[in-house]
Amino acid sequence: MSLIQVHSFAQGVWKAPAGVRTLHSAVTGEPVAEAGADGLDVLAMAEHAREVGGPALRALTFHDRARMLKALAQALTARKDELYALSHVTGATQRDNLFDIDGGIGTLFVYASKGRREMPDAQVFLDGEVEGLSRSGAFRGRHVCVPLQGVAVHINAFNFPVWGMLEKLAPCLLAGVPAIVKPATATCWLTEAAFRIMIEADVLPEGAVQLVSGGLGGLLDALGPQDVVAFTGSADTALALRGNRTLLRNAVRFTAEQDSLNASVLGPEAGPGTPEFDAFVKEATTEMTVKAGQKCTAIRRIIVPEAAMGAVAEALAERLKGVRIGDPALETTRMGALASAAQKADVEAKRAAIAAEATAVLEGWQAAPDGVDPERGAFVPPALYLCEDPDGARAVHETEAFGPVSTLMPYRDAAHALALANRGGGSLVASVFTHDPEFARAAVAESAAWHGRLYFADRDIGREGTGHGAPMPHMVHGGPGRAGGGEEQGGIRGVLHYMQRTAVQGSPRMLSAIGSDWMPGAPETPSDPHPFQRRFGDLAPGDTIHAGPRVVSLEDIEHFAHFTGDVFYAHMDEAAARANPFFPGRVAHGYLLLSFAAGLFVSPDPGPTLANTGLEGLRFMAPVSPGDAISVRLTVKSKKARNTEYGEVRWDVAISKQGPEDEAPIQAAAYDLLTMNAA
Numbered sequence: 052m053s054l055i056q057v058h059s060f061a062q063g064v065w066k067a068p069a070g071v072r073t074l075h076s077a078v079t080g081e082p083v084a085e086a087g088a089d090g091l092d093v094l095a096m097a098e099h100a101r102e103v104g105g106p107a108l109r110a111l112t113f114h115d116r117a118r119m120l121k122a123l124a125q126a127l128t129a130r131k132d133e134l135y136a137l138s139h140v141t142g143a144t145q146r147d148n149l150f151d152i153d154g155g156i157g158t159l160f161v162y163a164s165k166g167r168r169e170m171p172d173a174q175v176f177l178d179g180e181v182e183g184l185s186r187s188g189a190f191r192g193r194h195v196c197v198p199l200q201g202v203a204v205h206i207n208a209f210n211f212p213v214w215g216m217l218e219k220l221a222p223c224l225l226a227g228v229p230a231i232v233k234p235a236t237a238t239c240w241l242t243e244a245a246f247r248i249m250i251e252a253d254v255l256p257e258g259a260v261q262l263v264s265g266g267l268g269g270l271l272d273a274l275g276p277q278d279v280v281a282f283t284g285s286a287d288t289a290l291a292l293r294g295n296r297t298l299l300r301n302a303v304r305f306t307a308e309q310d311s312l313n314a315s316v317l318g319p320e321a322g323p324g325t326p327e328f329d330a331f332v333k334e335a336t337t338e339m340t341v342k343a344g345q346k347c348t349a350i351r352r353i354i355v356p357e358a359a360m361g362a363v364a365e366a367l368a369e370r371l372k373g374v375r376i377g378d379p380a381l382e383t384t385r386m387g388a389l390a391s392a393a394q395k396a397d398v399e400a401k402r403a404a405i406a407a408e409a410t411a412v413l414e415g416w417q418a419a420p421d422g423v424d425p426e427r428g429a430f431v432p433p434a435l436y437l438c439e440d441p442d443g444a445r446a447v448h449e450t451e452a453f454g455p456v457s458t459l460m461p462y463r464d465a466a467h468a469l470a471l472a473n474r475g476g477g478s479l480v481a482s483v484f485t486h487d488p489e490f491a492r493a494a495v496a497e498s499a500a501w502h503g504r505l506y507f508a509d510r511d512i513g514r515e516g517t518g519h520g521a522p523m524p525h526m527v528h529g530g531p532g533r534a535g536g537g538e539e540q541g542g543i544r545g546v547l548h549y550m551q552r553t554a555v556q557g558s559p560r561m562l563s564a565i566g567s568d569w570m571p572g573a574p575e576t577p578s579d580p581h582p583f584q585r586r587f588g589d590l591a592p593g594d595t596i597h598a599g600p601r602v603v604s605l606e607d608i609e610h611f612a613h614f615t616g617d618v619f620y621a622h623m624d625e626a627a628a629r630a631n632p633f634f635p636g637r638v639a640h641g642y643l644l645l646s647f648a649a650g651l652f653v654s655p656d657p658g659p660t661l662a663n664t665g666l667e668g669l670r671f672m673a674p675v676s677p678g679d680a681i682s683v684r685l686t687v688k689s690k691k692a693r694n695t696e697y698g699e700v701r702w703d704v705a706i707s708k709q710g711p712e713d714e715a716p717i718q719a720a721a722y723d724l725l726t727m728n729a730a
């Protein structure tokens with residue numbers, strides 16, 4: 052069989068491998084592919100990204116880019132069977148493919164959807180509220196995020212050839228930054244296949260993505276202040292790369308996701324017979340065997356109350372014995388092979404270091420693997436150890452055997468359990484199986500600082516929990532210390548890693564123009580016709596109507612009180628209201644003011660304003676007394692397209708009041724009103 056020639060993709064052209072290294076099947080040990088990137092002009096690739104890809108991406112809005120991600124996800128979904136077939140050769144079972152291939156595609160879909168829902172259809176992302184920096188409001192400040200103008204270099208680990216690429220590309224492309232993807236060479240044929248599907252889908256602008264299937268040459272030495280490196284791999288490689296003098300000199304952003312000694316803790320109360328105990332044993336088995344333990348988030352340390360240790364060790368060993376190991380392409384196989392013979396040797400060496408500090412609970416082959424020769428492929432059996440003295444031990448807390456190897460550790464009390472969990476020196480995730488909210492609270496207080504994610508599992512989450520080991524695109528992925536100190540995903544947080552946050556200060560007029568929204572103090576445009584009679588596309592920030600005045604009478608207040616049943620004393624009892632420090636006497640209901648305001652500003656006729664979908668940030672700022680006259684200002688604040696039929700309009704509403712004796716109106720209430728308007 053001819054070997055797969057793993058290409059690179061540089062400046063829009065596929066490049067055949069050069070200076071090749073032969074890659075082997077994890078299952079049979081046979082050669083499967085050749086890869087190498089010798090002679091690739093990586094500096095020209097970086098320039099291409101900066102000069103062609105970056106400007107093209109930045110010309111699009113967040114919504115355009117989100118649509119692009121969705122199209123990529125759809126293209127990959129349509130051809131994922133091709134990827135499954137190649138993936139088996141890396142040692143991955145069909146269950147593993149759900150993490151790597153489907154998980155990667157799912158991440159694209161989530162970012163596509165979040166980009167459209169949580170980011171504007173514009174090129175500038177607004178971060179946080181407007182800050183008032185002067186007494187009159189003539190000078191204000193806000194924070195904006197814009198895409199970096201360089202290239203992102205994505206260096207990925209071998210264990211997730213597809214997810215690893217897509218979980219970095221999704222936020223990066225949504226931000227508007229072009230990427231050079233460098234997969235780990237050991238499994239790069241699968242990454243190349245997924246990358247090829249994306250190129251063939253023809254939805255990305257030229258220069259948005261490029262691929263190096265081999266070494267990066269001198270690329271890192273040529274990165275500048277607008278570039279980003281996002282690395283996933285071992286702590287040793289991360290250390291070597293982050294020390295690069297060019298990266299340090301130019302303060303190039305360097306995110307590292309590296310190995311971590313993740314823990315899972317069984318709660319003090321969760322003894323045998325509880326749902327938490329059963330879920331704990333099941334999860335530990337899954338985490339040891341999915342991807343044959345080659346998961347950065349896998350459970351390496353299993354922390355158990357002393358009294359429950361015997362029962363946990365027995366139940367876990369029993370479950371592990373039942374895991375069918377063998378040819379990853381067989382439907383019955385639950386655990387496949389490691390990715391390569393080199394990994395097998397590495398895991399063996401690290402397993403031995405752990406075994407020196409612990410006793411074996413389960414070791415060696417329990418049954419012959421199905422349909423393969425274990426001597427030829429990179430197969431290893433699960434190994435479970437018990438470390439009786441986890442306080443005195445070191446290797447069990449520091450050695451990541453990147454395979455199906457875990458260590459049980461007994462604890463005396465809750466504080467001891469959490470101290471042991473923290474001994475990993477910083478991890479991506481720790482799970483806590485408990486039904487006791489007090490223990491969960493203690494875990495956050497004592498341990499959250501040491502872990503990027505805490506996963507609390509109990510009977511209430513049932514089967515809906517996504518699992519200890521699954522990074523969800525909505526949630527931060529990364530961890531302190533040993534885990535690399537980096538952060539990826541976490542919804543839009545992950546996008547901002549590829550953007551510069553800049554404080555902008557100036558007048559409301561300037562800040563409104565920059566943010567494509569309106570704020571008090573910026574120019575108003577009188578709307579004619581009534582803005583409710585204008586379509587989504589015709590409305591612009593600043594379009595305004597003023598309505599009123601309307602005098603609020605005591606009869607209005609009483610009528611509203613009896614009609615709604617809201618006969619709170621502040622509206623009904625003069626003496627009691629006066630005794631309240633907030634009111635001068637009986638006052639109008641806040642909800643009455645909102646209703647009167649709507650009565651003043653709506654246009655009653657059928658038209659493009661379809662529905663009021665909400666109201667946000669409501670504040671009542673001054674009480675309205677009987678006899679006061681209220682007026683209202685309604686201004687388009689911002690707009691968000693939803694689909695081809697309608698979009699959401701956010702209106703800034705200010706209600707003011709003026710008493711018979713007042714010289715000038717006073718603001719009584721403010722809020723954002725949300726409506727859906729026909730396109």
Ligand code: NAP
Pocket residue numbers: 206207208209210211233234235236237265266267283284285286287288289292307308309310311346347451453479534
């Ligand atoms: P690795 O040996 O550190 O390699 C990681 C990546 O760095 C590969 O793409 C590798 O390319 C590249 N690389 C190595 N030396 C380089 C250099 N001098 N310049 C530029 N790139 C270089 O790690 P691995 O063995 O692939 O992955 C396993 C490790 O990754 C485990 O420790 C695991 O815990 C960790 N991991 C962490 C996460 C996470 O999200 N935190 C996820 C998955 C895996 P070549 O393959 O071409 O050498």
